[in-house]
Amino acid sequence: MELKNKKLTNDEFYGVQKEILTQWPTGADVDFEKAVAFHQSLPEEKNFGKKLVKAKKEGKTLVQPRAGVALVQEHIDLLTYLQDKGGADLLPTTVDSYTRQNRYKEAEVGIQESVRESKSMLNGLPIVNHGVDACRSIISELNTPVQVRHGTPDARLLTEISYAGGFTSYEGGGISYNIPYAKNVSLEKTIKDWQYCDRLTGIYEEAGVSINREPYGPLTGTLVPPCISHSVAIIESLLAAEQGVKNITVGYGQCGNLVQDVAAIRALGNLTEEYLKKYGYDDVEVTTVLHQWMGGFPQDEAQAFSVISWGSAIAALSKATKVIVKTPHEAIGVPTKEANAQGLRCTKQMINMLCDQQLSNTSHVVNEMMIISAETRCIVDKVFELGEGDLAVGAVRAFQAGVLDIPFAPSKLNAGKMLPARDNDGAIRILNAANVPLSKELIDFNKEKIEERAQAEKRDASFQMVIDDVYSISKGKLVGRPWK
Amino acid sequence: MELKNKKLTNDEFYGVQKEILTQWPTGADVDFEKAVAFHQSLPEEKNFGKKLVKAKKEGKTLVQPRAGVALVQEHIDLLTYLQDKGGADLLPTTVDSYTRQNRYKEAEVGIQESVRESKSMLNGLPIVNHGVDACRSIISELNTPVQVRHGTPDARLLTEISYAGGFTSYEGGGISYNIPYAKNVSLEKTIKDWQYCDRLTGIYEEAGVSINREPYGPLTGTLVPPCISHSVAIIESLLAAEQGVKNITVGYGQCGNLVQDVAAIRALGNLTEEYLKKYGYDDVEVTTVLHQWMGGFPQDEAQAFSVISWGSAIAALSKATKVIVKTPHEAIGVPTKEANAQGLRCTKQMINMLCDQQLSNTSHVVNEMMIISAETRCIVDKVFELGEGDLAVGAVRAFQAGVLDIPFAPSKLNAGKMLPARDNDGAIRILNAANVPLSKELIDFNKEKIEERAQAEKRDASFQMVIDDVYSISKGKLVGRPWK
Amino acid sequence: MEENKKKLVIGVIGADVHAVGIQILNHAFEEAGFDVTNLGVMVSQEEYIAAAVETDADAIMVSSLYGHGELDCRGLREKCNEAGLTDILLYVGGNIVVGKQPFDEVEARFKKMGFNRVFGPGTAPEETISALREDFGL
Amino acid sequence: MEENKKKLVIGVIGADVHAVGIQILNHAFEEAGFDVTNLGVMVSQEEYIAAAVETDADAIMVSSLYGHGELDCRGLREKCNEAGLTDILLYVGGNIVVGKQPFDEVEARFKKMGFNRVFGPGTAPEETISALREDFGL
């Protein structure tokens, strides 16, 4: 089957489905009719997408943690705690790293070890191993909508089980869950596999069950310029919409500069809607998510609270529809439930203090929005061009050509030639665009901004500057200056 | 001696000094020559004012905690900890509440009890009881400049001992340490007593010892509109300058609205310089301090970190010269040294992430600066008018007339008729100006802003709104809305 | 003034000038139907007692925020007894000790000093009011 | 390539894709004069060993960030021995267990598994480099 950005036919979809559902014994429990019935039995407040759309209308920012442990009851206890003691508006189910690599046997070992050691030996919940009924018990026990968050290149079985299990939101995409999350997986394959997941979402949608889809915004979380992650988010949104997805949340990982971050979130929502309309997807609901700083965190908890707070402030001031919350344990390890709830309460305080304030219409922000939008259009339009009108094909070629190029990505498909660095105000700019097709004007703008910093620091812009910026927030700064 | 804003003559000053120094036995150890020699033996890095001026030039924001315990060695240990583990740029010595009321005998009991119980039974260091040499040992043991922070209406003996003891910065003023800190002390008396303190500062200055003075900015810390605290800060700066003070830090307690707070700090520095120049004090160095939220705090530490972070963000974005830091224990009690250092590290992280970012030249901020400046000029100019040109006399009459009126102040001299409330964006406005002499335009502006909120909340603006706003931040919000 | 209203004397003890809470308590107690004598801030033990004797009060509500509460409150119950106020209810509340201390220990210490009820930091007016109603059998 | 350079095999073990640290370590180790074979992310025990045998490496530096380090590292020392790499240095570093755990306990567990040195979260490259120099007697 050739890769094309075209809604899968029933034959294409159901032809593969059989095989997918036999990849692990729990696949046998997937029954679409029963799944739809289960979804329809849920009260509206438990629907993720509906809660998002309501929040967007009311200008609210919802808070959501990340969380997942190996065993089901422990996972339910964890989520209940985050809901009740953390005040989470939306809940996650983070999936463990073996499942993400379809290594269900290793996940099984992790489950057994976790039972034996009475502590979670996995960094998330192995949804596939636990199966459909386990998922439903999670959904039933909580009063809050729950999303599956993972990082799985081939998530087809996981998606089937998650949707049948009653989850109403699902993170990921063929690019965003490949390039930052895999070493050597073909992009043709992941885009196709995610067409499957998106088509499944569409099939539920057609049966009256609304499931929210969230392309994974922050990518490597490490000095990603907004135009890069925005391009990926827009491409994945368009690919999803083609398969019938109707409720999309586009995401962005905080960079740290107030003006750039507020502008980025505003631009992200606008651009996604613009492109969806332009390509004929008129009835897709678009919401936005800000991820609190996704790079290396400071180890000290007091300092970590500061980073968490700043991300919360950005989320509120930009009116992101939701914010994904870090914890004071971030630099050390998977957080305890207490630390996770602390991150949530810290975030909520900030959101509630700032929810009536706005910055998005100041001239600084408007200028920056124009820059981000122009940069993003250069890239996305080039991807269409490379694909000769087909976005799926274009995306594959764009990575080959380094037109899409994600800093520090583990994938061999990624050129890794584009170099980002902070400018003198801490905004993330492009030091060396390599093959990222920005216009000459925009390249010059980026260079000038970094040159300004280089002069202030009396050194040349170089890879050392990039390294300094990788460490900076974890060392208590935003800009990695050479001096103490 | 009649109250006048006029530099004290030597006769006037030294006439009183003798008596002051006998108020408590430790006064006998004050020896001006030796004091000057001690100050001159200190390295420049230990001079508070010089460090501030340097920071202002470099566009830096310094961080300073509040701290004080009953016994000297414990106090030194505490400050050393805050310097080394908290990274404090400037240190405090907070004085206990008995000393503030000149109740040295009760302070003595507190010292004895603290020794007996092996814990501090006082909420600060009783500097007068401990005396000059104890102070010098504090200054000698630390590498950081130290300021005395108190709240003492009649601080003459405390000032003598503090200066002789080597402290290079001193908080307070005849208005700001009376109206929020006393119940029934005459304003004539406190202004005169503070003329003494300021004159003593001038005398040190003339002997080549620079001591920084800081009028206490936040007043009651409870819904004080910027124009009120700015007016007091400017008046106290002018009174201090007349006595020969050359290095002044004007302060402001964060309100919570980003635009208002950034504008307030910028306006405060500008207005103070403007008035000092206007009245012929050309050689006074002016710096600014932002106090992190001074009203009721949330009890939960994660939420408290958020409030601390937001104050830090404001300080950095407004380029305040220093920021005074709260701690995660704020709502409960005097913090442990660990909690205090946490507040500092949280603040430093934010300052360092934001030090390269600015907001002060956006149009929102510029507009708000114009409003705050216009309001403040209405009040200060009226005070001059009431005093028939004499600011000291004017200040006394201004309180009688309710022209200066501080919300929730304990003093009987305060009219307490002006009612503040937050507007729909969370900025603090004036709901009922009573006798605060704002122009009609400004009164209408304030009313409209609050009316906007009243309509959004579908209720009338009333005292209930004020109460809701008093509690709001401690309950996790900025605006005290009637709904949950 | 209605005859059957319970009478409270309130104020902030010692050298404490925290004025916000007491103003709000005054407002809340009056709204709840009590007859309130508010002595404001910086109230001495003698002033509470004089006011309680004069108004024939049913309770003295001592507020202390600044940390010296333990030093300031010692002996108040004894002085009440001396003044013949043997049945008067004594409440204390606010940030009554220096620093973050386990509340049950603090409560025990103040109860030993003769206070009928002890309230921790940030107690909501509603909670105090229901305690009063309970103690007065209202 | 100089003859006397010490040879390191580095990589991120298991299903772990954290790619930033290893790139920076690669850079730092080369700058410090080591001969580095960087296997990147998602490296199996077999791949480390094959690379070490092939390059005649002096040390294997195992990086693990994602929390499954304990499961992934079991048996590595034994497999090294089987492959005849009996003297090879084994270091492990990163966020090698799930969650915040007391470092001395974690260290003891990994030393028992046969690692020569164990490094906690966020260890600076300089620290690792001086440890290497010490162990190599440089």
Ligand code: B12
């Ligand atoms: C960026 C990041 C990501 C990015 C990674 C992008 C990429 N492909 O590289 C993304 C978002 C994709 C990601 C994904 C995941 N992550 Co992650 N991630 C981080 C984060 C925030 C920073 C890591 C980083 O780049 N640091 C900067 C580099 C320079 O430092 P470093 O990696 O620590 O390496 C240095 C030192 O540790 C040391 N070092 C490293 N290895 C070795 C080895 C030796 C021998 C020595 C001596 C020294 C040494 O030297 C390095 C250079 O200075 C950390 C938390 C943190 N540190 O703040 C979490 C963190 C590592 N991630 C975590 C988790 C759980 C995950 C996920 C499972 C879940 C999720 N969030 O989706 C997935 C895992 C996917 C997978 N299969 O691996 C956890 C691990 C938990 C634990 N151990 O208990 C952490 C700690 C966050 C947390 N507290 O929950 N992550």
Ligand code: B12
């Ligand atoms: C605003 C404030 C100030 C203002 C007060 C202005 C004024 N004149 O009113 C200023 C800045 C002047 C100030 C000064 C000082 N303060 Co102060 N202040 C505060 C703060 C931030 C809020 C207090 C407040 O207004 N809360 C809002 C009101 C509505 O709540 P409340 O006062 O708690 O009262 C409610 C309840 O507690 C309860 N309640 C109160 N009393 C009683 C009594 C009874 C019987 C009952 C049932 C209930 C009850 O009902 C009230 C209404 O809801 C608190 C910390 C906090 N809470 O966040 C510190 C705090 C009270 N202050 C403190 C200190 C140490 C001081 C100073 C000594 C030092 C300094 N910072 O300069 C001076 C003391 C001066 C003096 N002589 O008293 C400490 C006390 C420490 C301790 N107990 O261990 C605190 C806790 C801060 C801290 N963690 O260090 N302060």
